[in-house]
Amino acid sequence: MRRFALIALPYGWLLALFLVPFLIVLKISLSDTALAIPPYTPTLDLSEGWAGIKAFLSALDFENFTFLTTDDLYWKAYLSSLQIALVSTVLTLMVGYPIAYGMANAPDHWRPTLMMLVILPFWTSFLIRVYSWMGILSTEGYLNQFLLWLGVISTPLTILNTPTAVYIGIVYTYLPFMILPIYSALDRMDDSLLEAAEDLGCSRLSAFWLITVPLSKNGIIAGCFLVFIPTIGEFVIPSLLGGSQTLMIGKVLWEEFFNNRDWPVASAVAVVLLLILIVPIVLFQINQQKQREAEE
Amino acid sequence: MGQTVFEPWNDPEAKPLIQFKGVTKRFGDFTAIDNLTFDIYEREFFALLGPSGCGKTTMMRMLAGFEKPTEGKILLGGQDIAPIPPNKRAVNMMFQSYALFPHLSVWDNIAFGLRRDRMSKDAIAARVEEMLKLTRLTQFARRKPHQISGGQRQRVALARSLAKAPKLLLLDEPMGALDAKLRTATQFELMDIQEKTGTTFVIVTHDQEEAMTVASRVAVMDNGRIIQADTPARIYESPNSVYVADFIGEVTIISGTARRSGAGYEIAYAEGVPPLHAESETHFDTGEPCHLALRPEKVAISAEKPSERRNTVKGRIIDIAYLGNLSTYHVEIEGGRMVKAQTANTRRLSRRDFTWEDTVWLSWSDTAAVMLKD
Numbered sequence: 214m215r216r217f218a219l220i221a222l223p224y225g226w227l228l229a230l231f232l233v234p235f236l237i238v239l240k241i242s243l244s245d246t247a248l249a250i251p252p253y254t255p256t257l258d259l260s261e262g263w264a265g266i267k268a269f270l271s272a273l274d275f276e277n278f279t280f281l282t283t284d285d286l287y288w289k290a291y292l293s294s295l296q297i298a299l300v301s302t303v304l305t306l307m308v309g310y311p312i313a314y315g316m317a318n319a320p321d322h323w324r325p326t327l328m329m330l331v332i333l334p335f336w337t338s339f340l341i342r343v344y345s346w347m348g349i350l351s352t353e354g355y356l357n358q359f360l361l362w363l364g365v366i367s368t369p370l371t372i373l374n375t376p377t378a379v380y381i382g383i384v385y386t387y388l389p390f391m392i393l394p395i396y397s398a399l400d401r402m403d404d405s406l407l408e409a410a411e412d413l414g415c416s417r418l419s420a421f422w423l424i425t426v427p428l429s430k431n432g433i434i435a436g437c438f439l440v441f442i443p444t445i446g447e448f449v450i451p452s453l454l455g456g457s458q459t460l461m462i463g464k465v466l467w468e469e470f471f472n473n474r475d476w477p478v479a480s481a482v483a484v485v486l487l488l489i490l491i492v493p494i495v496l497f498q499i500n501q502q503k504q505r506e507a508e509e
Numbered sequence: 510m511g512q513t514v515f516e517p518w519n520d521p522e523a524k525p526l527i528q529f530k531g532v533t534k535r536f537g538d539f540t541a542i543d544n545l546t547f548d549i550y551e552r553e554f555f556a557l558l559g560p561s562g563c564g565k566t567t568m569m570r571m572l573a574g575f576e577k578p579t580e581g582k583i584l585l586g587g588q589d590i591a592p593i594p595p596n597k598r599a600v601n602m603m604f605q606s607y608a609l610f611p612h613l614s615v616w617d618n619i620a621f622g623l624r625r626d627r628m629s630k631d632a633i634a635a636r637v638e639e640m641l642k643l644t645r646l647t648q649f650a651r652r653k654p655h656q657i658s659g660g661q662r663q664r665v666a667l668a669r670s671l672a673k674a675p676k677l678l679l680l681d682e683p684m685g686a687l688d689a690k691l692r693t694a695t696q697f698e699l700m701d702i703q704e705k706t707g708t709t710f711v712i713v714t715h716d717q718e719e720a721m722t723v724a725s726r727v728a729v730m731d732n733g734r735i736i737q738a739d740t741p742a743r744i745y746e747s748p749n750s751v752y753v754a755d756f757i758g759e760v761t762i763i764s765g766t767a768r769r770s771g772a773g774y775e776i777a778y779a780e781g782v783p784p785l786h787a788e789s790e791t792h793f794d795t796g797e798p799c800h801l802a803l804r805p806e807k808v809a810i811s812a813e814k815p816s817e818r819r820n821t822v823k824g825r826i827i828d829i830a831y832l833g834n835l836s837t838y839h840v841e842i843e844g845g846r847m848v849k850a851q852t853a854n855t856r857r858l859s860r861r862d863f864t865w866e867d868t869v870w871l872s873w874s875d876t877a878a879v880m881l882k883d
Contacts, residue, residue: 409608411595412573413673414625423621427612507655
């Protein structure tokens, strides 16, 4: 009984904060749009009893999901989101791995400071940090001013409102999620393994590829998922930095909700997004599980 | 004459495999190795023995190539190895932590070094199988390091470091992580493998029993210096200093002044008691301070004063250390000094002759104790 009480807490939490909202969104996605508050029908009216529930259920249909397949905007947005998430993940890995490697090999007394520097951006508002990138990347921004001053370029570069700006924003925002799991994997590694590899005839570089990379594999996988999963549904970065050129499903979702006030279609978009995300989330969980087993 | 004794260090013709020539290693202002000159010969099983921080690990790491000498030269087969990086040296090392690659199977761990040499697939497979057989690991070839026991891991580490048939194998505390029983078995196994492969082994250890068991020569180190490098028997029987005598095994050190007398010396160690007698090949001037190193097993203990020996002292048993096969008696002799005497427990404990507070006589022959300079 006590055991049940103990697990009831996390499950209750999950039920209240994930499952119930999801069921509400699912219900809305099966409804029809209406000029009302809330802007959809049917709404459940319990005063009519059993007949009311029956009427309510019969009014639900998959119309909105069929609609998603008729307009190519949606599948293009999904695809483009996947592509942007994939490219961003690779870019974040390429930037994050050397940083994590540097941290893991830094002198002991430096590590807390370096760790602090990685976490520090979380202490200011995410929105403010993205806005500040607008100031850096715009045509009159600091980056262009700096490059013009250096004489590297003669006319300002257009970076803001292009996919490049989105990639910069995503890499910047999600970098800590890549660095931390890789750092923790590298930090656990026994340095004598590299000496042993060298002793057995490896060059420093081949020891890195044959020993360091495989041993940080789980950290790399965890980091990639931690970047990939939230990036697919990312809304703030593409809408602030990407301008109208960047098509991402998060933005579409927002527009359906707030510009078109079409809650049922927006909910359908959200449900499909969640279904798409289930695959990488499950893969991520499997990886974490494997890692835990390997450590035992 | 029978079998020739393996003693290349006594043969002026023998060419050493490794030569340390005035090697000094400093880390900042700490001197880890202090102007070291000595040789290690081919097929030797050479043990570096000393307390932690004495520089033995630094010496090993210099041989492996992970550290470079600050001054002096290390020659391997007559060639200076300072410019050769660790991955190009014909030297392999077995790490204290074993440093097995956790993501590779036992088979792949052993094959790791061979693959770096771009050997053919068949040659690698043949060599790995040979190593597996040598270390009795054939049935564990497909397992990962975390799926085998500590003793098996130790053998994988050995097999991996031997696979490339190095000229010199370095072993850093190879038995450190094994329990006492397994350690003894592994020591003999290690000697066996060393003999079979004919590889020169240099082992670092702080366990003197281990060093004495496996090594052809033991170098006792302290503060970056080799105090004495000799066969285990000579290290034990004729230590060259109080430090070595004290470090290896149990010993009683009696300090006094020497005076020539007949074939040996008389050592006066306390007022009002007759002097002790000892023989020595080293010369002592009359009145020169000296130390007598006396092994407990060479001291006889008896209830009556023995008549046949000159070195007899009366004392009282203060402590008895019962070790099962042996008992060590701590006897306070006249003048307040403690002397250790050891006897084999050939009889049951209940029939022991002496007990606490008993007055006993200790005696030893003139050749039992070693006279050491200050």
